[in-house]
Amino acid sequence: MARIKPQALLQQSKKKKAPSKISATTFMFCGLIVVLALFFLYSTYTHRSIRSSIQRSNTDSELELQDDHGLMDLRKSDIPGYAIFTTSKGPITVELFKDSSPEIVDKFIELCQKEHFKGMHFLRVIKHYVIQAGNTDNLGNTEDWTVKGKHHGQLHASLKHEAFMVGTSKGKRDDKGFDLFITTAPIPDLSEKLVVFGRVVKGEDVVQEIEEVDTDEHYQPKSQIGIIGVTLKQKV
Incomplete structure (x- = not known):
C-alpha cells in the first residue's frame, strides 16, 4: 500500500475546509429581497396608520355631528310646544x-x-x-x-x-x-x-x-x- 506524503494530506485538508465563494449576483439578489421586504412592511404600516387615522377622524366627526344635533334637538325639545x-x-x-x-x-x-x-x-x-x-x-x-x-x-x-x-x-x-x-x-x-x-x-x-x-x-x-x-x- 502506497504511503501518502504529509504535504499532499495538508493540501487535501485545506481544500475541504476552504469556504465556497458567494457570487456578486447572489449577494445583490439577497439584498434586493431584503429591501423589498422592508418596503412592504413600511407600506403596510403606513397604510394601516392612515386608515386608522381616517376612521378616528370620521368617528369623531360623526360623534361631533351627533352631539350638535343632539344639543339642537334637546334645546328645541325643551321649549314647550x-x-x-x-x-x-x-x-x-x-x-x-x-x-x-x-x-x-x-x-x-x-x-x-x-x-x-x-x-x-x-x-x-x-x-x-x-x-x-x-x-x-x-x-x-x-x-x-x-x-x-x-x-x-x-x-x-x-x-x-x-x-x-x-x-x-x-x-x-x-x-x-x-x-x-x-x-x-x-x-x-x-x-x-x-x-x-x-x-x-x-x-x-x-x-x-x-x-x-x-x-x-x-x-x-x-x-x-x-x-x-x-x-x-x-x-x-
Missing part, C-alpha cells in the same frame, strides 16, 4: 309656532312664567273677526278695529290667515304691552296688525262662546271674561 289657557268659559289649547316665530314664542313663554296673563281679561270682542285679551291702556284705535270688523265680510279670505290663529300686536312687546288676539274668522289683512305665533287646536267652542257674549258700542264685553291661568306643555 303648547299653551293651555284656562278661562272662565273653559280651556283653550294653543299650539305654539316655535319654528316660524321663535322670538315671539320665547317672549310669550317668559311672560307665562311671570304669570303675566293670569287674571287678564278679554277686553274686546268683535263677532266674526277677533277677540282680544290685554290691558286697558293698550286697546288701540277702537274705531279702526270697528271699521275692519264691519267691512270684513267684503274682503277675500286667505288660507294663511284662517280662523283661530293666535297673535299679538306689532310694535312694542314689553311685559305690559304683550296682548293676545284670537281670530274667529279668516282675516286676509291680519299681517297688517298682528304677529301670529300660534293657533287654537282645542277649545274652538270656547272661543266661539266668548265671541257670542254681549258687548257695548265699543265692543267691550258687558260681563267680565278672564284668563285664570296658563299651563305650558311639551305635548297634549
Whole structure:
C-alpha cells in the first residue's frame, strides 16, 4: 500500500475546509429581497396608520355631528310646544309656532312664567273677526278695529290667515304691552296688525262662546271674561 506524503494530506485538508465563494449576483439578489421586504412592511404600516387615522377622524366627526344635533334637538325639545289657557268659559289649547316665530314664542313663554296673563281679561270682542285679551291702556284705535270688523265680510279670505290663529300686536312687546288676539274668522289683512305665533287646536267652542257674549258700542264685553291661568306643555 502506497504511503501518502504529509504535504499532499495538508493540501487535501485545506481544500475541504476552504469556504465556497458567494457570487456578486447572489449577494445583490439577497439584498434586493431584503429591501423589498422592508418596503412592504413600511407600506403596510403606513397604510394601516392612515386608515386608522381616517376612521378616528370620521368617528369623531360623526360623534361631533351627533352631539350638535343632539344639543339642537334637546334645546328645541325643551321649549314647550303648547299653551293651555284656562278661562272662565273653559280651556283653550294653543299650539305654539316655535319654528316660524321663535322670538315671539320665547317672549310669550317668559311672560307665562311671570304669570303675566293670569287674571287678564278679554277686553274686546268683535263677532266674526277677533277677540282680544290685554290691558286697558293698550286697546288701540277702537274705531279702526270697528271699521275692519264691519267691512270684513267684503274682503277675500286667505288660507294663511284662517280662523283661530293666535297673535299679538306689532310694535312694542314689553311685559305690559304683550296682548293676545284670537281670530274667529279668516282675516286676509291680519299681517297688517298682528304677529301670529300660534293657533287654537282645542277649545274652538270656547272661543266661539266668548265671541257670542254681549258687548257695548265699543265692543267691550258687558260681563267680565278672564284668563285664570296658563299651563305650558311639551305635548297634549
